[in-house]
Amino acid sequence: MSDITMIHAPQKRVPFAQEAAGALTILALGAVGYFLYPDDLAFLTRLIGIAFLVLSLDLVTGYCGVATLGHAAQFGVGAYAAGIACIRGVTDPVALLGVGLVAGTIMGLISGALITRFRGLPQLVLSIAVGQLVAGLANKLSWLTGGSDGLSGIEPGKVFGVFGFDMYSRTGYLFSLAVLVITFVVLQRFVRSPFGLMCRGIKDDDLRAKMIGVSIYPRLVAMYGVAGAVAGIGGALTAISTGVVGLDSVSFERSAEVLVMLVLGGAGHLWGALAGTVIFMIFEHVVAAANPFHWMTMVGLLLILIVVFAPRGLIAPVMSLWTKMTRKGKAA
Amino acid sequence: MPATALEISDLNAGYGPTRIIEDISFKVAAGDRLAVIGRNGMGKTTLLATLMGLTTRHGGAISLNGEDIAGRRTSARAELGIGYVPQTRDIFPSLTVDENLRTGLKGRAPSALDEAYAMFPRLRERRGNFGKQLSGGEQQMLSMARTLLGQPSILLLDEPLEGLAPVICDELMAMLTGLAATGEMTIILVEQQIERALAFANGVMVMERGRTSWSGTPDALKSDHGLIDRLVGVGIH
Structure with missing residues (x-):
């Protein structure tokens, strides 16, 4: 029997229902982290910062099919821009987010303009080259970035003039969580917009997209700009919450790691990006603490298992199960 | 008399250096329904793909509503009003x-x-x-x-009935006939189901080995069974 599901009547959709569900889910998970793991808030704040980078990567890789191993450049540029701005007097956390967003967007547009001109291996190599170029500049421009010592002395002001950043990372965590919720809701709308749908269409087959009047290159560059904005926000949040920006934020290892997180969670799905980040980072955190010498081996084993048994990422079977459950619920 | 919507002059095109269609010329007015028929491998699909900018053009002109679009990219042609439904869906x-x-x-x-x-x-x-x-x-x-x-102002359809059940074919052709009746859309139909194509069109072009071997009205073609047998390889009775 065919797996086609008949949907005879148009379903009435509650406006913003998906967005509200997404926001509430993230808030609920965030509350679990806040109340159950109060001693790990610094780690969880870092996790949220990285989640922005994985979401950003998902936009270009998962939704547009662009192969990249240099995506940390946008995250790092956002982090450095926010850090430098803070040291030079812009201390309002929201303004610093704006600085990271703008810097990330510009970096995204530049990267996209270069990388999306090509396909396949040249594209991948070019993305690595862009990442390495940014990493090299961050190292060489030590008068601005702190070089290999990193950029330190970042002391942001209070959030809305009320909530100061504390050593337990409570404010940093809640601030990051709030920004994540807002960004996630916006992205949910964005990927379902005509622009987002066409990007998925381009990933399916760019020739088909051309035949219905779509100019591929400008769209991919624009998507890179949006992805840069998301990564830049993540970078800025990390700079604000940790008070330091190091070369690791623009490193090749960071780019490769977030790609692994995306594959683990499931590319082409915002929840996949989030799930991949959470699972990878918590697994890495726990295993590294339990076995500091062989934790990478354990991470490698986890990845092999995921790729073999869930090649479309962990989110695919979860979504499939969810769809079946909701269909059964409607049928009942 | 309706204005010319699409005019093709001495069009030569193919894939890379290989020429598939040669010296094709025709013009269709707004609201026209042109059926392009012929045996398999005669260049019908290549003709539509060339109009959409998907092949290598070796010469000739393509004019849409008086504007030369031969150098335009595929996406620009679609933006200008050419709609293409390829064989591959x-x-x-x-x-x-x-x-x-x-x-x-x-x-x-x-x-x-x-x-x-x-x-x-x-x-x-x-x-x-x-x-x-x-x-x-x-x-x-x-x-x-x-x-x-x-x-679209020009609709290019490449074998839309291929592999479809007769009842679906009927539905699609009825829909196309309804569209054509508005007189606002020019339709170029490549189709192997000759009878349906001739019933739909008000003009016919037969292609052989990448060239136009015959053009005229459906009635003229239908009345000459020998011509159909020779050009298309099927009998209509």
Whole structure:
């Protein structure tokens, strides 16, 4: 029997229902982290910062099919821009987010303009080259970035003039969580917009997209700009919450790691990006603490298992199960 | 007399250096329905692909509403009003029916989707299904509906009836006839089901080895069975 599901009547959709569900889910998970793991808030704040980078990567890789191993450049540029701005007097956390967003967007547009001109291996190599170029500049421009010592002395002001950043990372965590919720809701709308749908269409087959009047290159560059904005926000949040920006934020290892997180969670799905980040980072955190010498081996084993048994990422079977459950619920 | 919508002059094109179609010339007016017929491998699909900018043009001119579009890219031609429904259907498999249709809106309000669903009620039933889950006929409907949502002035259809059940063929041809009756859309139809194509068209072009071997009215072709047998290889009685 065919797996086609008949949907005879148009379903009435509650406006913003998906967005509200997404926001509430993230808030609920965030509350679990806040109340159950109060001693790990610094780690969880870092996790949220990285989640922005994985979401950003998902936009270009998962939704547009662009192969990249240099995506940390946008995250790092956002982090450095926010850090430098803070040291030079812009201390309002929201303004610093704006600085990271703008810097990330510009970096995204530049990267996209270069990388999306090509396909396949040249594209991948070019993305690595862009990442390495940014990493090299961050190292060489030590008068601005702190070089290999990193950029330190970042002391942001209070959030809305009320909530100061504390050593337990409570404010940093809640601030990051709030920004994540807002960004996630916006992205949910964005990927379902005509622009987002066409990007998925381009990933399916760019020739088909051309035949219905779509100019591929400008769209991919624009998507890179949006992805840069998301990564830049993540970078800025990390700079604000940790008070330091190091070369690791623009490193090749960071780019490769977030790609692994995306594959683990499931590319082409915002929840996949989030799930991949959470699972990878918590697994890495726990295993590294339990076995500091062989934790990478354990991470490698986890990845092999995921790729073999869930090649479309962990989110695919979860979504499939969810769809079946909701269909059964409607049928009942 | 309606203005010329599309004019092709001495068109030579193919794939890379290989020429498939040679010295093709014709013109169609707004509201015309041209059937392009011929045996397999005679260059009919290449002709449509060339009009859409998907092949290598070796010479000749393509003029759309008086504007030379021969050097324009595929996406620009689509923007200018050429809608193409290829033989391969070319829907987006990972998007749902609804999402596929929304990619064809070209800035129109989402309420325009109702036009597509009114034209193809079967798609409304499948609106939540992914493109890859549809049958061949449904994919064809989806491809056509998405193209029509863009309100093309020229519609290129490459064997839209291929592999479809007769009842679906009837539905599609009835829909095309209804579209043509508005007189606002020029339709160029490549089709192997000769009888249906001739019943639909008001002009016919027969292709042989990449060239135009005959052109005229459907009645003229239908009345000469020997000509049909010789040019197309099928009998119509």
